Amino acid sequence: MGNAAYIVQSFLGFGDNALVSAYLEGNEDAFEALVGRYQDKLVNYLNNLLHDYELSVDLAQEAFIRVYKNADRYQGKYQFSTWIYRIATNLAIDEIRRRERKGRFFFYNVMSFFQKDDKQFPLPDKRESPEKALDRKEKLDRLQAAIDTLPEKYRLAFMLKEVQELSYEETSRVLDISLGTAKSRIHRAKMLLREKLAGVL
Amino acid sequence: MKCREVERRVVEDYVGALTEPAVREHLEQCRSCGRLASELEEIDCLRRALGNRTLAPSDLPVRVARGFSRARTRRSLWQAAVVVSGLLVWSGGNWWLDRPSRPSPAPQVRETRTVPWMLDPSGLEQGQWPASRQQQYLEVVVPDRVEGSVVFRLPTTIEVRQEGPGQDYPAYVSH
Numbered sequence: 001m002g003n004a005a006y007i008v009q010s011f012l013g014f015g016d017n018a019l020v021s022a023y024l025e026g027n028e029d030a031f032e033a034l035v036g037r038y039q040d041k042l043v044n045y046l047n048n049l050l051h052d053y054e055l056s057v058d059l060a061q062e063a064f065i066r067v068y069k070n071a072d073r074y075q076g077k078y079q080f081s082t083w084i085y086r087i088a089t090n091l092a093i094d095e096i097r098r099r100e101r102k103g104r105f106f107f108y109n110v111m112s113f114f115q116k117d118d119k120q121f122p123l124p125d126k127r128e129s130p131e132k133a134l135d136r137k138e139k140l141d142r143l144q145a146a147i148d149t150l151p152e153k154y155r156l157a158f159m160l161k162e163v164q165e166l167s168y169e170e171t172s173r174v175l176d177i178s179l180g181t182a183k184s185r186i187h188r189a190k191m192l193l194r195e196k197l198a199g200v201l
Numbered sequence: 202m203k204c205r206e207v208e209r210r211v212v213e214d215y216v217g218a219l220t221e222p223a224v225r226e227h228l229e230q231c232r233s234c235g236r237l238a239s240e241l242e243e244i245d246c247l248r249r250a251l252g253n254r255t256l257a258p259s260d261l262p263v264r265v266a267r268g269f270s271r272a273r274t275r276r277s278l279w280q281a282a283v284v285v286s287g288l289l290v291w292s293g294g295n296w297w298l299d300r301p302s303r304p305s306p307a308p309q310v311r312e313t314r315t316v317p318w319m320l321d322p323s324g325l326e327q328g329q330w331p332a333s334r335q336q337q338y339l340e341v342v343v344p345d346r347v348e349g350s351v352v353f354r355l356p357t358t359i360e361v362r363q364e365g366p367g368q369d370y371p372a373y374v375s376h
Binding site (some may be wrong): 032035036039040041042043044047048053056057060061062064065068069136139140143144147158162163164165183186187190191193194197198 | 209212213237240241243244245247248249250251252253254255256257258261262264265266268269272
């Protein structure tokens, strides 16, 4: 792979489907541009669900490799983002189930609450004072902790729609549920978060 | 506008809902809905920040490329394995077809008499039995994998001798 930033820039005007088509025609740089376009989103999404940065990077890598291997099956019927988020979501669900089987999920949550997570990089807002930045980080941690206590179906729907900013339609496709169910889950997730965070934020 | 409808709109799309004058007016008048809106506003601001909280490592494209080459190597190994398996199956098939035949079941030999009356000499008087050499065939049925069975007809002779009285059937000897 070449210079990632340069490649991402050179394919700036291309849609995701055009990049997949270019890759299928033999342009490997097109695939690298897709990786550059989605790597932060996927790692962030997986890390918000799993709270294990290295594992999230590994799973994001696995998602890209699966896309690479199965690109010829992609028909462009849905958006590329739907496809890659679906792969990432399935990988995350597998990991959550694996932890649940081993009874470690609670342990991870407790540990992440007490540990300082060096792998997270909150983007600094240069206008904020240090006090405000600290306050903001604390609020973010509280929101994250509240999201972690949501049932899995609400957590995934909230993460995709509200944090990753997919549309309702895309969220329903990623989770393979109806549009109405997706809306209902997101509504329920927000109301639960509001209850959990009442008086805290 | 009723509280239930305002709640639905605000929860579904906080920013969009606030652009509607009817919703804004209701939020100014209803304390409960106003509190809901302010709490959702806080969550709405924070969830955006959550989306940018973690960045991928700068070497992720390199890791992905390494994964590709491993995937390619695995694919090449699979392809090689398929080719080798194909060759093995092909050569095995050839060996199977060309292998020395196992001993076939013993050929069945049956005698065919060309002289019908010999089959049932009981209709003749004893004195009428001819003492002569009759041309006969031996039918040899050999099992065959392709045809099922192959029948060979081998010429032979039969010597019919008339024995003395008291013998019901003629004795014969095949050569």
